[in-house]
Amino acid sequence: MATEPAGPNQWPPMRTATGVPYGTLHASECMQAFSLAFTYAIAAAARCTISELRSDVEAVDYTVRQVAGHRRYSSSVVDVQMKCTSQDVLRDDGVHWRLPRGHYDALRNPKSYNRKILVVLLVPDDVTQWLTTTPEHMILAGSAFWTCVEGHEATTGSSKTVVLPRHNNYDVEQLLGILHRIGNGGRP
Amino acid sequence: MSVESPSIQDPLPLDVDPHEIESFLRSNGWQRASYVHDVSAIWENVRLDASLMLPFDRTYRDFVPRLRDALGTISAVHHIEQDALPLRIVSSQNDIVLLRADQLTPYDSIPLGEAQILLAGISRMMLVAACSAIRPRPSNPGRRPSAATDFVANDLRLGHTLRGSFVLPIFVHHEDPDPATLDQAQAPWLTETQKAVSGPVAFSRQVVETLATGLDATRELLDPSGNISLDEAVERGTSAEMVESIGAMGQQEGVRSLDLSFVFSHSIPANPEIPSRIVVPRPEAEQVEKTVQSLRRRPIVARNEVIGQVIRLERAKDEEGGFAVIDGVVGQTRRRVKMALSGDAYQLAIRAHEQKVSIIAVGEFSLIRRSWHLTGDTEVRLLA
Numbered sequence A: 001m002a003t004e005p006a007g008p009n010q011w012p013p014m015r016t017a018t019g020v021p022y023g024t025l026h027a028s029e030c031m032q033a034f035s036l037a038f039t040y041a042i043a044a045a046a047r048c049t050i051s052e053l054r055s056d057v058e059a060v061d062y063t064v065r066q067v068a069g070h071r072r073y074s075s076s077v078v079d080v081q082m083k084c085t086s087q088d089v090l091r092d093d094g095v096h097w098r099l100p101r102g103h104y105d106a107l108r109n110p111k112s113y114n115r116k117i118l119v120v121l122l123v124p125d126d127v128t129q130w131l132t133t134t135p136e137h138m139i140l141a142g143s144a145f146w147t148c149v150e151g152h153e154a155t156t157g158s159s160k161t162v163v164l165p166r167h168n169n170y171d172v173e174q175l176l177g178i179l180h181r182i183g184n185g186g187r188p
Numbered sequence B: 001m002s003v004e005s006p007s008i009q010d011p012l013p014l015d016v017d018p019h020e021i022e023s024f025l026r027s028n029g030w031q032r033a034s035y036v037h038d039v040s041a042i043w044e045n046v047r048l049d050a051s052l053m054l055p056f057d058r059t060y061r062d063f064v065p066r067l068r069d070a071l072g073t074i075s076a077v078h079h080i081e082q083d084a085l086p087l088r089i090v091s092s093q094n095d096i097v098l099l100r101a102d103q104l105t106p107y108d109s110i111p112l113g114e115a116q117i118l119l120a121g122i123s124r125m126m127l128v129a130a131c132s133a134i135r136p137r138p139s140n141p142g143r144r145p146s147a148a149t150d151f152v153a154n155d156l157r158l159g160h161t162l163r164g165s166f167v168l169p170i171f172v173h174h175e176d177p178d179p180a181t182l183d184q185a186q187a188p189w190l191t192e193t194q195k196a197v198s199g200p201v202a203f204s205r206q207v208v209e210t211l212a213t214g215l216d217a218t219r220e221l222l223d224p225s226g227n228i229s230l231d232e233a234v235e236r237g238t239s240a241e242m243v244e245s246i247g248a249m250g251q252q253e254g255v256r257s258l259d260l261s262f263v264f265s266h267s268i269p270a271n272p273e274i275p276s277r278i279v280v281p282r283p284e285a286e287q288v289e290k291t292v293q294s295l296r297r298r299p300i301v302a303r304n305e306v307i308g309q310v311i312r313l314e315r316a317k318d319e320e321g322g323f324a325v326i327d328g329v330v331g332q333t334r335r336r337v338k339m340a341l342s343g344d345a346y347q348l349a350i351r352a353h354e355q356k357v358s359i360i361a362v363g364e365f366s367l368i369r370r371s372w373h374l375t376g377d378t379e380v381r382l383l384a
Helices: A027-045 A101-108 A172-183 B018-027 B063-077 B082-090 B112-134 B146-154 B192-196 B203-222 B230-236 B240-250 B285-297 B343-355
Strands: A049-055 A060-065 A077-085 A094-100 A115-122 A131-133 A138-140 A143-147 A159-165 B031-036 B040-045 B050-055 B094-102 B156-158 B168-173 B257-263 B277-281 B304-315 B321-330 B333-342 B358-368 B371-382
Touching (some): A027 A049, B063 B082, B094 B203, B146 B156, B146 B203, B168 B203, B203 B230, B203 B277, B203 B285, B203 B333, B240 B257, B240 B285
Parallel strands (some): B333 B371
Antiparallel strands (some): B358 B371
């Protein structure tokens, strides 16, 4: 792999072991795209649908619905805001994630028709480790954690660090559990 | 099936009021299954196997996307194009009058002055149509009935112009109709068309119908080869002011014709004899002036008559007289009117009620608190 100096949000130019150059997408855009791949993989494996997808380099926002058809109303829906990072934010109790106050207030505001959760996807620092493909498998490297801060106390500071507990893994089973609890009138 | 739900590419119109959406749902066979006051409601349509959540509280963070979800469901279930959805929803409780000036629109624009004249013209026509709906007259000098001015002030709204056009939509709001209905079998004085409309028609609908028939008659009056009489045109709702308004709007530079369409709300059965579209070609200024002057010269008959049957009597405390409620027709309009009677007139009303014979009642029409009254110098006589 070439080791040329890289600018902010940039990886140095890279080549495969056989010398073929990689693309030039910036790190943040790679994370955004990888978040989308992760999102669709989880939703598809859970047999759920994604709607209202909006993405930028800061976050990917979408709504997960358990009921596929749109002719019937279902309360089993959850709004997801997903962040992706390779930073070292995982501690013993979970992911520590800093939110600007305005963002935190939006997530903690209980006045919304859909319940909402924050998901943080942790990926390796080395992009070449993100994806492993074999004749039998495709493995997306990374782990995601979630939390719901609706109803939490306001902050007086300019930001708030929220904890996404280690046991809150954002996977197929937990996503379905979230939707099930919401569908029964509960919290995520 | 795609893991991605169908998303709405073009933003749906989000300035539709949720309560108007409820009126639309109700009139299309939906039922409200649950309701949280001022927050949300769940609506179901069992026959169409559909349900939706309707949000009410705009302070909720996701009010807009949830309203969009509800509109998307309505669009899909009822096969309504997104562009047509606002009008369809509004028309559940409103008649819609669509005014368009057929003309060239360079740079997708019309002169500002013309836009002002179109708005002023349609507003004036609604007012005089309301006057004619109360009592047809060739002109309306002086003070207009308060029912007409109240109608213009309270029941008319200008909607958004339709995308890509200069069509002005005027919404005519209907209140809930009078629930009292008459057994049609006991109304032999009604025509088949009038019988098709169950019960007296709301005043707001009468105004729209009078506007439509009046404009149609105006079109004939302004046609040099037309042969409609002034009296017939007035009976159908034409007035000097209506002709003047058509003249002012139609004589703007570049205007080829005035095109008015009527979308009748399903909340009130439509009268099939009322035209749903009238196109008035650009009128000749001389013909307009001549017609206006002819109408202004016609004498104004202050008193009108209603022909029908006495359906209810209310005795006054002094027992010398009372009130009679007559269900009948005024010109071509079905109307239920109340009038105070005493002495021989009241006795005649009693006999007519007992024998179920038709009468003619004459007086001045007034609309008081949504009820028609015959006032002034009144008289009643049996229909010969």
